[in-house]
Amino acid sequence: MDALKIKQASAMPAPTWGWLRMNDTAIEIPAGLERARAVTIEADEDLTETHASFEGAVEKLQERLDAVRADAPDTRACVRAAEREQELLDDLDTPALSAYQLAATREEIAGDVAHAFETGIGIDARSYLNFLAGGTVVLATEEGACEQAIVRVAGTSGHMAGAAVDVVAAKGSTLDVVISLDGVADSSRAAGLIGSELRVFAGEGARVNVTVYITADDVFTVLDDAGYVLDEGARVNVRHVVLGGAHTYTGLASDLRGDTARMEIDTRYLAAGDDTRDFNYIIRHRGRRTFSNMDANGVLTGTSKKVLRGTIDLIHGCKGAEGSERETVLLANKGVDNKTVPVILCDEDDVAGNHGATIGHVRPEQLFYLGCRGLSQEQAEALFTAAKLEDAALSAPDEQIRANVIRLGSALIEDFADFEEEIA
Amino acid sequence: MAKKRTEVADIDRSLYDFKDSEEGFERLDAGLTPEIVTEISQRKDEPAWMLDFRLKSLEIYNSMPNPTWGPSIAGLDMDHIVTYVKPNTDQKADWDSVPDDIKNTFERLGIPEAERSYLAGVGAQYDSELVYHNMQDTASKMGIVYSGIEEALHEPKWEAIIREKFMTLIPPTDHKFAALHGAVWSGGSFVYVPAGVKLDFPLQSYFRLNAAGAGQFEHTLIIVEDDADLHFIEGCSAPKYNVANLHAGAVELFVGKRAHLRYSTIENWSKNMYNLNTKRARCDEEGEIEWISGSFGSHVGYLYPMSVLAGRKSKSSFTGITFAGAGQNLDTGCKVVLGAPETTATVETKGISKGGGIQTFRSSIVATPAAEGSAATVSCQSLMLDDESRSDTIPSMDIRAKNVDIGHEATIGRIGDDKVFYLMSRGISEEEARTMIVNGFANPVSKELPLEYAVEMNNLIKLEMEGAIG
C-alpha cells in the first residue's frame, strides 16, 4: 500500500508567502500500518449514556442566534466587495479582497455555526481519524453537573489507532477531559500512528478543561485534532503538553460564538532528535467581549523542527473582544529550525489584539542567575530541556500519564532516572 | 446614548488628480508579446544581452501563476494594458527646457521649490522616460554618478557594472511581476557612490505616472561602495483614471562594507493603481540599510522591501506607515534575511485603516544557520478608525541559527475612549483629541519621513492626520 498523504493540513486561515513553507503541512501516514483497537475511555456512565449530540447543540445555538439576528442591510465595503459579481474599477470605494478576506466575509454574511465549524488540522484529518476510531464516543454532561473523563490511546509499532470524542457540556456544567496519546516502540522500531479527534460544544456558562499529553516514542506520528464551539459565558481551558512523537500535529480551532466566552490555551512542547512539531491554532472571536489567550513555551534540541501557526481572528461584531498570544522558544542546538507565524486578523475596531514572540537562547539575566548557581550555558540549556519533562511529570493528570512521561524522559535524558526516583 | 464618532478624513487626492493631454505621445499596441518586448529594446538601442534578458523574463512571466495569498488583482487585465508609453521629449539638462505641461505638473507638486532649498538632484520621470535631470555640482564633483539607467547603459563603463548587478537581487523568477518587470522595464535611476564618499544631502527621484492605462516599470539601481554614505528619496504619485494602472517597478540596492544607505519612499499612487513594487537591498560586512516607507495611495498595494544581510555585522532597519482608506487594500511590510553572523534588524510599522479600507502587515524574518549571534526585533501596531475597516497582521519567522534573539510584538486596537476622555477633560475638543492621538500614533514613523524634502508629502501627512474636522 502506498503511503497516504493528508495535504494542506493545519492550514492557517490567511496564508502568507509560499516560499516560507509555513502556510500548511502535508501529513504522511506511514505505509503498511494495521488498524488496532487501542483506545480506552474512563468516564462515569452518566457521561456516556446520553441523547445529547454535538450537532443538536449547535443547531439549538443556531436557532437562538437566528432569532436575535439583525436584518438591517449590511453595506460595509467588504460586504459590497463579496457580493459583487465582477471586480470593476468604476467603484473605487470598494476594495479588492484577498481570497481569504472574501471567504471570511461570505462566512460572516452566512452566520452558519455548523458550516463554519472547523478543526485545527482540518477536514481531511478529521475524516481519517474518524475512520480510525470507527465510531464517536459522546461525553455529555447534565446541567450543572461536574464530571471527569480520561481518554487513552496506546499506540504500538506497526499499528495505527485513533479515538473520536464529542463533548457536549450542558449549561453550567463542568467537565475535565484528559487525553493521553502514548505510544511505545518495540524492538523492531517500526512506525506507528495514533491520534484523537475531538469536538467540543461548551454550553452557556459551562467550564471545560481539556488536557492532552503526547508522550509517544520517536517512531510515532501523532495527530491531535480538535474543534470547539463556545456558547455564552462558556470557559474553556486547554493544556497541550507535547513531549514525544517523531511527527506530531496539534490542531485546534475555536469558535467563540457566544458573548463573554473565554478560551485559554497553554502549550508546552519539547522536540528532540529529528522530531517535527506542528501546531495550528485558530481562535475566532465572534461574540461580544470574548476573550482568548494562547501561551506557548517550548524547547527545540537536536535537529528538530517546529512550526507554530497561531491565528486570532477578531470578526465584525465581536465588540469588546480581547485576544492575545505569546510564544517563547528556546533553541538549544545549532541544527534546529523554528517557524512561528502569530497572525491577528481584525475586522472590528472595539477590540484589543496582541501577540508576541521571543525566540532564541536563554535570556541574559536568566543566564547570569543560573551561572551564579554554577550552571554553564550548556547546562542551562540542558536544564530547560529536562525541566520540560520534569514539569510535565510533576503536573501530570494521573499516575499512568506520569509513568509515560518518565518512560519518555528516561529515553531522552541520561540521568532522568534520578528524577524518577526523587518523585517516586 | 448614541455616540458620535469623529471622522478622520481620507486623503484628498483630488489635489493630485490633474492630468496632461496625451497628445503627441507614442503608444504601443496593448498586450504583451515577444515582438513588443523586442520593440521596446530596439527603441532603446539596448545591448543584445538586455534583449535576451527581457525575452527570458517574458517566458518566465507567461509561465508563472498570479499570487494567491494577497489582495485580488482580478481587476487587472494584462492583455489590455499598454505597457509602454514614450513621452514626446528627450532628456533635458535644465528646468527651462522641460515642456510647459510637464513642468506645470511638477510646479503644482512643489518640486522645483523643494529642490532649490534642499535637493541635491531631481530625476523626474514622466511616464517611462527620464525627462528632467539635474544634479548639483558638488555631488558630481565628489564622483557620484546619478543618471537615468538607460543612459548609463550606453556608457561601456557602467554597462559592465549594470550587467553584473541587474536583477541579481530580484531575479525574474522571484515572482510573476518581477518577471514582467524584467521583460518590459523602462526608465529609472542609476546611482553610483564611490568608496569612501559621503554625501550629506539627499538625492531625490520623482516618478509620476500620467497616461491612462499605462504601466510603469522603472528600474532603480544604486551602488554604494565601501565606507560610502547616501540618502536617496523616491516619491511616487499618479492621477486618477478609470482604467487600471499597474506599477511594477524594481529597486536594487547594493550596500558595501561599512557603507550606509537610507532609502526613503512615499508611495502615493492614485486609487486605481495596482502597485506591485519590489525593492531589495543587500548589505556587505557592517553595511547598513535604512528603509523609510510610507504607503498611502493605490487600489491594491503589494510592497515589502527586503534586506539581505549578507555580511557579518550588517544592519537593517525598516520604519513604515501604511494608511488604507476607502476602496484600498494595501498589503505591505518587509522581509529580512539574517544571513551572516551578528547581523541585526529592526522593524517598526504602523498601520491605519478607515472607511472600509484594508491594511495588512506582512513580514518575514529568516535567520539562516550562518546567522549565529544575530538579533531582530519586529514591532507592529495597527489602529482601527472605524468598525467597517480591516487590519490584518501576518508576520512570520523562520529561525535556524543558535544564539539569536528574535523578538516580535504586535498590537491592534482603536483609539481608547479613556484617552479621548482624558484629553477632553483638559479642555480639548473631541475632534482635536482624536487627531492628536492619531498623530501621536504615527509620529515615530512620520518623524523619520523626509517631509522637508517634498511639499507633496507634507501635504499628505497633514491632510491625512488632521482630516476634515468638525
Add this chain to the structure above:
Amino acid sequence: MSTDALLSVADLTASVDEKTILHGVNLQVAAGETHVIMGPNGAGKSTMGHVIMGDPVYTVNSGSIIFDGADITELSCDKRSRAGLFLSFQAPVEIPGVPLSSFLRASIAGRPGLEMRGKEFRRRVKELAAQLDMDTAYLNRELGVGFSGGEKKKVEMLQLLLLQPKLAILDETDSGLDVDALSVVSRGMDAYRSTCDGSLVIITHNTRILEHLDVDRVHVMVSGRIVREDDASLIPWIDEHGFESFEREADETADAC
C-alpha cells in the same frame, strides 16, 4: 589586614556602557569572617557584588579578584559558583517552565560532596525548606513565577544552605524594608554561619539586618569608592549619623582632584 584572605579584591575598577561605576576598590575577607558593605543608594554596592560574581553586564577595566588562592577575574560566573562563591539576589529571576526542584538539582549536579541521589536530594531540600519555614509545594512550581516577596527570599536562602559556599555575598539592599524578608534572611544567615562556617559579605544600607550578627569589618562605599573601613562599632554610629558625612568627604575629595 590579613594576608591569608579568602577573597581579595585589589584596585578593582569596573564599568557599564562606558560609565565607570567602581573606582579602584579594595576588599579583603578572611575565611569565616563577616563583612558588611554599607553606603547610600547608588553608591555601587550591588555592582560590587555583581562584579565579584562575574556579571557579564559589567566590564572590569583594571584590578583583580583573588578567591581561595586563585585569580578568578576572568572566570565566567558558573565557574566562580563552583569555586565556592555565592551571590544572593534581591529576588530570583523568573524562569517559566522550570520547576524549582529541577533547577536546584541542576545547581548541585557535579559538585563534589554535594551531589545527591533522587530521594536523598528530596529529603535534604525538604529539610532545608522546613528550616526556613517554606511550603514544599513551591518546589514543584516554576522558578520565581508568582512567588511572594518572602517566598523569593526563602528560595535564595535555601540555595545558600544547599550549596554551602565558602563565601556568600548577600545583596540585601532592599530587604530592610520588608519585615518578612528580613526575618527569612536572618534565619538563613544564622543557619549558614552555624552549619557551613563560611564567610559572609552583606550588602545593605539598613542596619536592622545586622542585629544579632557578629560583624568583623564594615566598609562604607560612596560613589564607587570604599571611603571608610572599621570594626563593628561603626554600625551604631552610621545608625545615628547616616552617610552624609562620608558623602561630604567624598565630594570634597572629588573637588580636590
